[in-house]
Amino acid sequence: MNGVRAFVCGTGIVSAAGEGVEATWGALRRGTSRLTPLALFPAAHTPPLPVGEVRDVPEVDGLPRTHALAWMAVRQVLAATTLTPDALVLGSTTGGMPTTERLLEAGERRPEAYRHHAVGSVAAWLARRLSCRGPVITVSTACSSGTAALKIALELIRCGQARVVLAGGADALCRMTYYGFHALQLIDPAGARPLDRDRRGLSVAEGAAFVLLVAAESPPVGALAELAGAGWSCDAYHPAAPRPDGTGALAAMRAALADAGMTPAALDYINLHGTGTPDNDLAEARAVRALCGDPPPVSSVKGLFGHTLGASGAIEAVVSALGIHRGFIPGNCGCRIPDPALGLLPELAGQSRPVRSVLSNSFGFGGNNASLVLTAPLSAGPARPPRPLARFSVLGTACLTGAGPLEETLARYWRGEPFSGRPDLAAVRTEIPAGQIRRLKRLSRMVLLLALAARQAARPPAAPGGIFFGTAWGSLTETHDFLKKLFDSGERFTSPTDFVGSVHNAPASQAAIFLEATGANVTVSGGDHSFEQALYTAGLVLRAGDPPALVIGAEEDHDVLSPCFDAAATADGGGAFLLDPRGGGTGPDLVPVHFAFNPGGDDGLPALIESLGGAARIAERFGAVFVGLPAGDRSGGEAQLERFRRETAFSSPVVDTRRFTGEFAGASAVAAVLAVETVRRGALPPALAGGEDPRLGGRGILLLGLGEFITAIEVSAP
Amino acid sequence: MEGFIAELKDKIIETLGLTDVRPEDIPVDGQLIGSELGLDSIDVLELVMMIEKDYGVKIENREVGVKVFASLRALAAYIDANRREKDR
Numbered sequence: 186m187n188g189v190r191a192f193v194c195g196t197g198i199v200s201a202a203g204e205g206v207e208a209t210w211g212a213l214r215r216g217t218s219r220l221t222p223l224a225l226f227p228a229a230h231t232p233p234l235p236v237g238e239v240r241d242v243p244e245v246d247g248l249p250r251t252h253a254l255a256w257m258a259v260r261q262v263l264a265a266t267t268l269t270p271d272a273l274v275l276g277s278t279t280g281g282m283p284t285t286e287r288l289l290e291a292g293e294r295r296p297e298a299y300r301h302h303a304v305g306s307v308a309a310w311l312a313r314r315l316s317c318r319g320p321v322i323t324v325s326t327a328c329s330s331g332t333a334a335l336k337i338a339l340e341l342i343r344c345g346q347a348r349v350v351l352a353g354g355a356d357a358l359c360r361m362t363y364y365g366f367h368a369l370q371l372i373d374p375a376g377a378r379p380l381d382r383d384r385r386g387l388s389v390a391e392g393a394a395f396v397l398l399v400a401a402e403s404p405p406v407g408a409l410a411e412l413a414g415a416g417w418s419c420d421a422y423h424p425a426a427p428r429p430d431g432t433g434a435l436a437a438m439r440a441a442l443a444d445a446g447m448t449p450a451a452l453d454y455i456n457l458h459g460t461g462t463p464d465n466d467l468a469e470a471r472a473v474r475a476l477c478g479d480p481p482p483v484s485s486v487k488g489l490f491g492h493t494l495g496a497s498g499a500i501e502a503v504v505s506a507l508g509i510h511r512g513f514i515p516g517n518c519g520c521r522i523p524d525p526a527l528g529l530l531p532e533l534a535g536q537s538r539p540v541r542s543v544l545s546n547s548f549g550f551g552g553n554n555a556s557l558v559l560t561a562p563l564s565a566g567p568a569r570p571p572r573p574l575a576r577f578s579v580l581g582t583a584c585l586t587g588a589g590p591l592e593e594t595l596a597r598y599w600r601g602e603p604f605s606g607r608p609d610l611a612a613v614r615t616e617i618p619a620g621q622i623r624r625l626k627r628l629s630r631m632v633l634l635l636a637l638a639a640r641q642a643a644r645p646p647a648a649p650g651g652i653f654f655g656t657a658w659g660s661l662t663e664t665h666d667f668l669k670k671l672f673d674s675g676e677r678f679t680s681p682t683d684f685v686g687s688v689h690n691a692p693a694s695q696a697a698i699f700l701e702a703t704g705a706n707v708t709v710s711g712g713d714h715s716f717e718q719a720l721y722t723a724g725l726v727l728r729a730g731d732p733p734a735l736v737i738g739a740e741e742d743h744d745v746l747s748p749c750f751d752a753a754a755t756a757d758g759g760g761a762f763l764l765d766p767r768g769g770g771t772g773p774d775l776v777p778v779h780f781a782f783n784p785g786g787d788d789g790l791p792a793l794i795e796s797l798g799g800a801a802r803i804a805e806r807f808g809a810v811f812v813g814l815p816a817g818d819r820s821g822g823e824a825q826l827e828r829f830r831r832e833t834a835f836s837s838p839v840v841d842t843r844r845f846t847g848e849f850a851g852a853s854a855v856a857a858v859l860a861v862e863t864v865r866r867g868a869l870p871p872a873l874a875g876g877e878d879p880r881l882g883g884r885g886i887l888l889l890g891l892g893e894f895i896t897a898i899e900v901s902a903p
Numbered sequence: 904m905e906g907f908i909a910e911l912k913d914k915i916i917e918t919l920g921l922t923d924v925r926p927e928d929i930p931v932d933g934q935l936i937g938s939e940l941g942l943d944s945i946d947v948l949e950l951v952m953m954i955e956k957d958y959g960v961k962i963e964n965r966e967v968g969v970k971v972f973a974s975l976r977a978l979a980a981y982i983d984a985n986r987r988e989k990d991r
Contacts, residue, residue: 368948369945369948370951370964423943425945463965618923620921620924620941621941623919623920624920624945677956678955679952681945681948681952682948685945
């Protein structure tokens with residue numbers, strides 16, 4: 186293949202405007218708000234606020250509402266195509282929360298009741314249903330999740346990792362978000378009025394949308410649009426408020442246009458994030474004015490659908506693709522008198538006119554910004570040769586384990602002793618004044634300590650641009666404290682601080698503030714393979730010449746929630762790397778090689794072995810295998826390992842890393858740090874070599890992750 | 904009023920987890936938000952919740968909030984006045 190482009194060849198959508206493209210199209214043409222007073226659950230103590238609620242969500246296998254909404258959109262895509270997705274990327278923030286919050290309130294403690302809690306469980310359930318054996322990624326960057334998902338999908342195609350990607354977003358209404366935004370005083374009691382002079386906030390909503398993204402050199406028959414480019418940035422400014430001057434938003438828009446090889450003058454329409462909060466609309470208007478001297482038509486559709494959080498970027502991508510395909514610019518529903526302070530006039534009513542290119546914005550808590558560019562599917566376009574995943578040289582490492590930070594952990598490791606447990610964070614020295622980290626609870630504090638230590642370890646010092654963070658469960662303390670206060674007060678009081686801290690991307694975006702890391706800030710989630718997912722995602726999006734990036738995996742063990750969500754957990758902590766995407770430095774290289782969903786069995790093993798270049802290459806390159814066998818599917822993992830040994834006849838030591846890291850979803854990040862340190866030393870701790878020669882013989886270590894995903898990371902010797 | 908101000912100082916330290924702040928570090932008449940204490944908009948909202956919960960006084964929008972949180976003395980006076988109004 187000479188070059189690769191990504192075309193939107195199918196869509197599925199569900200929102201307060203109804204199910205399907207035609208219902209959505211009708212609502213866009215009419216341009217009247219679909220917001221209605223909350224009916225899904227009783228609102229305590231206040232009149233129900235206007236929300237964007239989906240009517241008649243069918244019961245799907247007793248699954249949480251987010252999963253059901255996602256399925257409503259996915260089945261539309263599947264019904265209209267003969268293609269089978271070989272990868273899946275989902276943006277979401279709530280995951281199983283609509284069900285979880287009810288169960289927790291009722292005092293349910295049985296882990297099986299929570300098996301669909303994780304934000305990553307939506308994509309995993311869809312992938313299982315679709316028998317997808319390729320990359321399955323869940324991105325959770327608050328309200329930019331849906332747009333970030335399409336960015337990752339585009340890079341999967343550009344890296345040749347997938348040919349047909351199902352990408353989108355899904356989020357359901359729940360009390361967590363309804364009361365959370367209420368506590369932040371970010372809800373407009375009259376319904377969202379984006380860009381209006383009298384706007385007072387957003388309207389929380391739910392929905393899901395997916396696009397089928399197909400790799401091709403020229404537009405396939407039936408292509409609606411081309412995903413020409415996408416970009417992201419981090420404000421590194423505040424956990425909830427946007428950078429007032431709009432420079433963070435501007436950076437994401439510029440990155441998307443540069444990625445598409447376009448200038449602002451070529452845009453026919455900008456689909457604004459336009460939530461209706463005073464601060465967002467002001468910062469975004471400033472950014473748009475700075476981007477385009479003479480802006481094209483702009484509008485926000487959040488007065489129509491409400492703010493569907495992690496789904497909004499995907500919903501607006503579908504709206505934008507429809508706009509291109511059918512020649513239509515949606516009106517800015519809800520805006521009566523445009524705010525003169527914005528200096529930006531939205532299209533008040535929808536209008537039919539040709540649209541060849543759209544920039545669509547999404548900005549989230551933590552200053553996580555993402556923008557994408559969709560264009561008409563023209564036959565001539567900038568096809569580029571597929572590029573490989575990035576290869577990283579390790580500039581700095583850090584970890585936190587039951588033994589403490591890296592030095593203390595290594596002391597135990599070299600003696601061959603386990604170090605499972607919970608790190609005492611109060612004992613970790615840091616130069617940051619207590620007042621500045623007072624709001625960071627356990628996971629956010631761990632991630633900040635890891636990020637600072639990994640940066641500190643680099644010689645010479647190097648500042649990270651991007652941060653890629655993997656977590657299965659997110660900030661459990663904030664989630665617990667928020668819900669407890671809500672339930673204990675009869676839904677009267679909550680903590681706005683805990684709400685802001687509870688989003689999965691809070692730890693990485695808070696670390697970005699301290700490190701002034703304004704590049705991509707990406708939080709992904711996928712159970713015990715969340716760290717591998719973060720490294721793989723970094724490998725997809727970073728290229729040689731980009732600034733160094735932090736890649737972090739961490740998890741917290743919480744007394745109440747961990748026994749419900751991850752009953753096997755015995756420890757917490759994590760690991761972090763400062764990585765240079767150039768590769769080939771003086772230290773070991775860390776190379777994401779393979780990342781695939783495994784819906785069961787060991788059928789995924791041959792593809793893994795092939796990615797690694799076959800049995801002979803594996804023996805030649807690796808002096809040991811570090812394998813992560815999560816307790817959730819230990820017997821399945823062991824069967825996969827057995828097949829790996831059989832088919833490769835691997836004869837060097839195989840180390841079961843969870844025996845010394847302890848059992849928790851971030852264990853593989855710690856194992857990766859130890860693998861790097863082991864390769865630096867050139868030999869395993871003798872106690873771990875199982876009686877075999879502990880020396881690596883100048884070779885590297887292969888990090889395998891088995892179970893629900895099959896993953897491989899190469900730690901290569903310099 | 905001075906007794907109430909002292910009470911509020913303790914509440915602020917507890918609610919916002921200001922472990923390295925002593926009550927005498929909190930200015931009574933000076934600016935409360937954006938001062939050396941490092942308090943921001945989220946802290947204001949956290950205090951709004953605390954004030955409603957502990958004193959039954961609602962502070963519902965930004966315009967009111969800006970005036971009420973101008974200083975600790977202004978905050979104490981606002982809570983005191985509205986609490987009394989309710990008790991009457």
